[in-house]
């Protein structure tokens with residue numbers, strides 16, 4: 223698996239906040255087609271790390287390479303167009319727009335980038351309906367995003383990400399606040415997304431991680447503590463010590 | 469929204485323009501003159517609304533864009549003897565150039581800093597109009613000769629000093645600006661602006677170039693305001709530094725707040741309402757500005773979305 227050129231790599235990637243090294247010289251490779259989970263205790267630097275990948279944050283040092291291209295200096299919006307989509311840990315939807323309009327912004331972006339001129343209403347609606355249906359929000363298209371339940375806002379966030387049809391979808395704690403039933407549906411959804419995209423999943427829910435992840439990367443204090451198949455990670459004493467609670 | 473409602477939106481806006489057209493023959497002379505002025509100033513308010521209402525950029529310096537159009541047209545016609553249409557084009561070009569220059573610099577800031585930077589730029593433009601008094605005659609201003617304002621068309625000459633012609637020209641500009649706003653608001657570009665207003669960071673992470681879209685909004689806004697300024701110079705024949713003063717930066721904000729920010733009809737409604745409130749109250753008391761101030765405060769307290777905004781919120785959600 224490690225032999226093929228990875229879709230995403232980082233080398234020496236670092237980010238400090240004042241004296242705090244939130245991400246500390248991380249070398250990371252993610253092959254195309256994989257579902258990778260990043261786990262680690264609160265404050266380990268997971269969100270900061272993916273923020274450096276998707277361009278929300280600028281690194282203090284190091285490089286990010288996506289699909290063979292160095293994107294370290296590329297602005298965030300261009301990385302998104304290059305195929306990196308990010309869903310926020312802290313729900314960030316357009317509260318005063320309907321769920322439909324929220325997802326329409328993603329679909330509109332994709333249609334504009336496809337160079338088809340002004341996106342036609344029919345194709346826009348088809349794209350939005352499909353994305354909403356995939357996350358199970360088909361019946362909520364007209365609801366204002368701010369009036370959706372917290373769990374539904376998380377799903378809307380995911381719908382906005384996948385409507386971009388990204389090559390790499392980064393999900394930052396997507397199941398936070400979802401019910402058990404919604405989590406089961408979510409696991410099925412991510413499996414389906416992974417058929418044509420690479421998924422990088424930050425997740426605290428170990429059940430979700432074990433169900434989905436091909437490999438797991440464990441972060442602690444800004445560094446990668448361990449990396450491997452779920453069974454190996456579960457058995458790793460250092461990981462148990464740091465994260466799984468022994 | 470999914471419900472398209474294009475037909476009734478077009479019907480409403482077209483209906484308004486036709487009503488205004490009929491008023492050319494129905495209004496008494498004094499009010500027709502007032503309406504001519506209001507239609508031009510409403511275009512100024514519409515330009516302001518693109519930035520403030522739809523994009524969420526609160527500028528305190530929009531007098532500079534009105535002034536760019538006013539002087540762009542006024543100076544070329546007065547000093548260079550350009551025909552009126554060329555002067556109008558010069559006004560638009562001046563507005564566009566100024567908007568791009570100010571936008572590139574001011575958009576590096578947000579919030580209060582943005583307000584202050586736009587205020588300062590407008591102050592610079594105002595002081596420039598005074599500094600070049602030799603050409604602008606400062607506060608006293610320039611009066612354009614009637615024959616310099618004629619618009620020569622194949623087979624006809626339009627004379628803006630004729631009240632009916634002036635009203636119809638003002639209405640033509642207003643209708644064009646209204647059509648442009650409706651088109652923008654309903655286009656992907658307009659939806660992008662509103663979403664940037666609502667959540668800029670999310671838009672960036674959906675792949676939108678936030679800076680470029682905001683700059684485009686400033687450009688559209690600047691050109692609309694300049695169109696109003698240029699038309700004002702040519703229709704009313706007066707070009708003075710007063711139009712570049714801070715008062716003319718605050719007025720479009722008040723008109724838009726009163727009529728309803730981020731509504732296509734708010735600017736005309738607000739401009740009209742404000743003008744007649746001032747007109748009526750000043751007939752009763754010399755302290756009319758106090759009355760106007762109080763009215764505005766009450767309005768913002770009880771109808772923060774303005775007149776058309778409240779209509780949309782309560783009864784007509786389909787209004788663009």
Ligand SMILES: Nc1ncnc2c1ncn2[C@@H]1O[C@H](COP(=O)(O)OP(=O)(O)OP(=O)(O)O)[C@@H](O)[C@H]1O
Pocket residue numbers: 239242244262263264265266267268269270271311
């Ligand atoms: N903008 C910031 N300014 C200062 N410190 C920050 C900033 N963002 C993150 N940090 C700090 O960097 C460290 C890593 O934070 P990060 O959010 O990446 O952790 P995380 O692994 O995502 O945690 P969680 O599981 O709680 O989401 C934390 O100590 C955090 O306080």
Ligand SMILES: [Mg+2]
Pocket residue numbers: 268269270311
């Ligand atoms: Mg986090």
